[in-house]
Structures are given as structure tokens and as C-alpha cells.
Amino acid sequence: MSLMLSADDHAQLDGGRxxxxxxxxxxxxxxxxxxxxxxxxxxxxxxxxxxxxxxxxTLEFAERLAGxxxxxxxxxxxxxxxxxxxxWREWATPPEWAAKALRQMAAYQSMGAVPxxxxxxxxxxxxxxxxxxxxxxxSNAICFANSVIGARTERYPDLMDICAAITGRVPAxxxxxTENRAGQVQMRLVDVPRRAxxxxxxxxxxxxxxxxxxxxxxxxxxGVIVAPSEDQLKALCAAAAASGAAALxxxxxxxxxxxxxxxxxxKRAPQQTVVITMDxxxxxxxxxxxxxxxxxxxxxxxxxxxxxxxxxKLAPMLEGKRRxxxxxxxxxxxxxxxxxxxxxxxxxxxxxxxxxxxxxxCILTTPMLRPEIKTLMTNSAKYAYYSPGLxxxxxxxxSLEDCVRSAVAGRVVKDESLWRE
Amino acid sequence: MARVIKGRALVGGEAEAESLVxxxxxxxxxxxxxxxxxxxxxxxxxxxxxxxxRALALPASRGSSTTTAVLLxxxxxxxxxxxxxxxxxxxxxxxASIVAGEMYxxxxxxxxxxxxxxxxxxxxxRIQVCRDGALIVRTGDVV
Numbered sequence: 001m002s003l004m005l006s007a008d009d010h011a012q013l014d015g016g017r018x019x020x021x022x023x024x025x026x027x028x029x030x031x032x033x034x035x036x037x038x039x040x041x042x043x044x045x046x047x048x049x050x051x052x053x054x055x056x057x058t059l060e061f062a063e064r065l066a067g068x069x070x071x072x073x074x075x076x077x078x079x080x081x082x083x084x085x086x087x088w089r090e091w092a093t094p095p096e097w098a099a100k101a102l103r104q105m106a107a108y109q110s111m112g113a114v115p116x117x118x119x120x121x122x123x124x125x126x127x128x129x130x131x132x133x134x135x136x137x138x139s140n141a142i143c144f145a146n147s148v149i150g151a152r153t154e155r156y157p158d159l160m161d162i163c164a165a166i167t168g169r170v171p172a173x174x175x176x177x178t179e180n181r182a183g184q185v186q187m188r189l190v191d192v193p194r195r196a197x198x199x200x201x202x203x204x205x206x207x208x209x210x211x212x213x214x215x216x217x218x219x220x221x222x223g224v225i226v227a228p229s230e231d232q233l234k235a236l237c238a239a240a241a242a243s244g245a246a247a248l249x250x251x252x253x254x255x256x257x258x259x260x261x262x263x264x265x266x267k268r269a270p271q272q273t274v275v276i277t278m279d280x281x282x283x284x285x286x287x288x289x290x291x292x293x294x295x296x297x298x299x300x301x302x303x304x305x306x307x308x309x310x311x312x313k314l315a316p317m318l319e320g321k322r323r324x325x326x327x328x329x330x331x332x333x334x335x336x337x338x339x340x341x342x343x344x345x346x347x348x349x350x351x352x353x354x355x356x357x358x359x360x361x362c363i364l365t366t367p368m369l370r371p372e373i374k375t376l377m378t379n380s381a382k383y384a385y386y387s388p389g390l391x392x393x394x395x396x397x398x399s400l401e402d403c404v405r406s407a408v409a410g411r412v413v414k415d416e417s418l419w420r421e
Numbered sequence: 422m423a424r425v426i427k428g429r430a431l432v433g434g435e436a437e438a439e440s441l442v443x444x445x446x447x448x449x450x451x452x453x454x455x456x457x458x459x460x461x462x463x464x465x466x467x468x469x470x471x472x473x474x475r476a477l478a479l480p481a482s483r484g485s486s487t488t489t490a491v492l493l494x495x496x497x498x499x500x501x502x503x504x505x506x507x508x509x510x511x512x513x514x515x516x517a518s519i520v521a522g523e524m525y526x527x528x529x530x531x532x533x534x535x536x537x538x539x540x541x542x543x544x545x546x547r548i549q550v551c552r553d554g555a556l557i558v559r560t561g562d563v564v
Contacts, residue, residue: 023523026523027516027519027520027523030519031512031515031516031519034431034432034510034512034515034516034519035510035512036510049486049487050490052487052490054455054487054490054491054493054494055455055490055494055497055498056494056497057490057493057494057496057497057498057524057525058490058493058494060497060524061493061520061524064524137486138486139485139486142486154512155486155512155513156486156512157486157488157489157512157513157516157517158486158487158488158489158490159489159490159493159516159517159520160489160512160516161486215446215483216446216481216483216509241485242448242485244483245446245481245482245483287464290463364451385451386450386451386485388463388464389451389452389461389462389463390450390451390461
């Protein structure tokens with residue numbers, strides 16, 4: 001199979017749309033050959049993870065494209081950046097890091113991308129539609145767009161997402177094509193009671209387990225007997241994308257391409273069937289905690305970025321309480337959600353509690369935390385998964401309620417009643 | 422003893438290095454220190470190993486889409502693996518290498534091989550990566 005380019009693709013490759021589009025198309029065309037695509041296809045939206053400052057190379061790449069006059073030609077949102085543009089001075093972020101991260105932010109904005117600065121772009125006005133062909137970066141967003149919305153994106157890596165936005169073209173392959181969206185692994189919840197499925201904490205745990213089993217394959221989950229909220233599905237997708245590169249999870253009766261198991265599998269037989277029980281969920285939950293003992297330095301919520309609904313859930317839990325002086329309390333979110341939460345009167349209780357909000361970025365993508373922060377507690381499986389490696393921190397996973405209780409107590413307090421054998 | 426494994430050069434190039442092999446995928450973001458080349462995913466079997474200048478063999482990348490940025494940074498700072506061998510046709514590793522070629526004129530070879538061949542690789546073998554994607558594996562002289 002050899003790659004056939006359209007006349008417009010050739011024009012871009014020959015420099016007809018300028019040197020930035022030429023470089024971007026050269027990269028897209030090479031990637032099409034890598035993945036064995038026979039043609040490129042149009043996209044009508046993009047979400048860019050590349051704006052995240054990772055070091056001099058990502059900055060040089062951004063400024064090379066910007067310097068060549070790059071412009072995005074589809075509506076394009078920006079993922080978390082490497083710094084909280086207006087709030088970084090309150091934290092340990094080194095000024096030289098901030099300066100470079102700000103340059104990288106400016107470079108992507110100069111290309112015409114919308115400065116949403118969030119890893120939950122599906123909770124903005126730029127949310128894609130069912131069936132829409134898009135090129136998204138950011139693993140949790142990719143999984144959510146494919147699974148929960150039924151939009152279609154491959155797992156676009158940093159540096160490729162922006163090339164797709166500049167050229168408007170991607171290899172016609174992978175999850176863009178209906179046949180590749182069929183379920184491959186069947187996972188059946190057996191004896192997982194409704195009372196477990198109703199709590200928020202269930203979803204990041206289930207997601208962590210799904211990712212580990214799926215390992216990049218399309219999974220079909222059977223046995224969900226409740227209607228999970230959008231934020232529960234967000235937590236599930238983020239967890240599965242972290243633990244196992246999950247990009248598409250069909251939940252029978254819940255997600256749009258899985259009205260029935262038969263439609264999710266596109267009438268094919270699963271490659272593998274795995275039974276998920278409370279025992280396997282308990283084990284998965286255990287893996288999300290690395291800390292031993294009940295010592296605690298910080299609570300951190302909001303990976304993916306906290307939504308307005310999550311602020312509305314959190315605020316009443318904090319009323320009339322105050323965090324322990326030895327435990328910091330942080331929520332990471334977008335400017336949009338922080339503003340909405342503020343207007344809805346949901347930020348004041350957080351501030352009175354002694355909590356802080358960081359926008360644009362998160363604890364994993366900017367060096368904002370001091371090294372004295374050794375033990376974190378979170379309700380996010382994604383934070384739990386990445387913190388040990390990226391921050392060299394120990395982590396405790398718990399429910400939102402556990403996180404608040406622990407912040408007040410100044411030590412880890414967890415309600416284990418749901419998880420007892 | 423040398424044997425030849427036929428592979429597909431996702432990104433062509435030549436390298437010769439000591440192998441570092443694991444049968445678990447790795448996210449470079451949170452899993453690879455771009456300044457030192459150390460594998461820092463504490464849940465990964467290669468945790469603590471230095472992959473810089475090695476022929477790193479993994480079934481695939483995993484997780485975060487920032488893996489490519491980390492690998493590009495590692496190429497720029499001279500702490501990237503000498504070559505990466507996978508089973509899957511891995512977009513992330515391939516892209517990082519292609520962009521490293523565009524930006525710095527130094528891509529690293531990325532080769533996909535069959536799972537049964539992958540299963541024969543061991544850490545500490547001398548692996549020569551050829552331009553056409555063939556791997557010459559020297560099993561006798563573990564380095």
C-alpha cells in the first residue's frame with residue numbers, strides 16, 4: 001500500500017501554503033507512511049498538547065513553526081501549558097522556566113489557536129460532535145472524545161497534533177475509520193453492586209483496571225447498571241489512558257457507539273474476555289496508593305481539570321471547615337471553570353477552607369511544588385499514576401470525601417467501607 | 422553467535438548498542454528522564470536503568486501524548502536511546518524521531534519486529550540496527 005496524496009497535499013508539500021505548512025505536511029506525510037495509510041483525510045477540529053513546555057526542544061519546535069508563519073486552518077484549542085500565566089509567582093516555579101513556558105504559549109497563540117489552556121476541552125464550547133473527525137492530543141481528552149462523545153481521533157502525539165491543525169490533514173487510519181472502532185476486548189463486571197457503581201471513586205479505579213487490561217486495544221465494558229455522570233466518565237477515561245493507552249472504551253448502554261454489545265463489537269467476536277469483580281477492583285485501587293502510613297503534605301484535585309459540577313460538589317463539603325495547617329489543598333482547573341465557579345459562589349468556600357486554585361496547567365506539567373511536598377493525596381487516578389515518577393512523590397488515592405476529611409485531620413483518613421471484603 | 426531479525430524500519434537509520442529489554446510498554450512522560458536517560462516509572466520493570474545510548478526494546482509506548490516531546494528533548498540533550506525496537510507500529514516514538522530529524526538533523530532508528538522475535542531479545546545483547554530495519558543480534562558476547 002503506498003500513500004496517495006491529493007493535489008492540495010502536494011501543493012502544501014511543495015511550499016504553496018508557505019514554509020510552515022510545508023514542514024507540517026512533510027511530517028504528516030512521513031507519519032502516514034509509518035502507519036501504512038493509503039491517503040490523508042480532512043479534520044475539522046484540533047486540540048494541541050504540544051504547547052506544553054517540556055524543555056528547549058519543544059520551545060524551539062514551536063518557535064520554528066511560528067517563525068515560519070504557521071497558522072492553524074481548523075478550530076483549534078490548547079491543552080495545559082507549562083505555567084500558570086498569571087499565578088506562577090505564588091509557587092516554586094523558577095522564573096527561567098516560566099519565561100520559556102510563556103514564550104511557548106505565545107508561539108501557539110500566534111498560530112491562531114484558542115488559549116483554552118485545559119486538558120478538559122470537551123467541557124468547553126469547543127466540545128466536538130458525534131462522528132466529527134478531529135486531531136486531538138492529550139490522552140484523557142482523546143479517550144473522552146472517542147468514547148463518551150463518539151467523535152473520532154487517533155492518539156495524536158505532541159508535535160503531530162499541531163501539524164494536523166496547520167495542514168488540516170491526517171493519515172486516514174486508526175480510530176478515524178469505522179472498522180477500527182470495533183471492540184476487541186470484552187470486560188464484564190460480575191457481582192459489582194449498584195452501590196459501588198454509584199460512587200465517584202469507583203470510576204477512576206475501574207478506568208485504571210480497564211487500561212491495564214486493554215493495553216491500547218478497544219474495550220467493551222458490560223455490566224454497568226447505572227448512568228454514570230460526565231465527570232465520572234472523565235475520571236474513568238483519564239485513568240485508562242494513563243495506565244494503558246486506552247483511546248476508545250465502549251460502555252454498553254452508556255456510550256454512543258455501544259447501545260448494545262453487538263454494535264460495540266460490530267458483530268465481531270472479542271479477542272479476549274475478562275471478568276471484573278470487586279476483588280480485581282480492590283487490587284486496582286490498591287495499586288493507586290504508593291505511600292505507607294498516614295503522613296500527608298498536600299491534597300491535589302483536578303486531573304483532568306476540575307469542572308463546574310465538581311466545584312459544586314466540593315464547595316458544600318468545605319463549608320465551615322479549615323484545612324490542617326500542615327496540609328496544603330490545591331485544585332487545578334481552567335480559567336474558564338475557575339471563573340464560572342467564582343460566579344457561582346463556589347470558590348469562596350474553597351478559599352475560606354485555606355485551599356488554592358491553579359489554572360492553565362497542573363502539578364505534573366509545571367515545577368510549581370517545592371521538594372518538601374513528599375506525600376500527595378488525590379481522587380484522580382491520573383495524578384496517582386504519574387506523581388511518583390514525575391514528582392518523586394508518594395501518593396495516596398482516595399475519594400473526594402476522603403481527601404477533604406484528610407485535609408482537615410492533617411493525616412490520611414479513608415472510608416474503606418465500600419471496599420471491605 | 423550472531424543472528425538476524427527482520428524488522429520494519431519505521432524510521433530508518435543505523436546504530437549499534439547494548440540492548441535494554443522489557444515486555445511492558447512505557448510512557449516516556451513520567452517514565453523517562455530526558456536529562457539523564459534514566460527510566461523513572463517506578464512501576465516499570467526497567468525502573469532505575471539508564472536507557473541513553475542503549476538499544477531500547479519495548480512492545481510499545483504507553484499513555485501520555487507527551488512521550489514524543491520527552492523523546493525529542495532527550496535527542497536534543499544527547500540522552501536518547503541509540504535505537505528503539507518495538508512490536509507495535511508506534512506513532513509516538515516514530516514521530517519524535519522524524520521531528521528530531523527535521524529540527525536537529527539527528528533521528529534515531531525506530532524498528533518494529535514480530536512478537537515472536539521480540540520474545541527472543543534479552544537485556545545485555547549487542548544489537549546492530551541496519552538501515553533496512555534488520556537487527557543483527559549478537560548473543561554470545563554479552564557486553
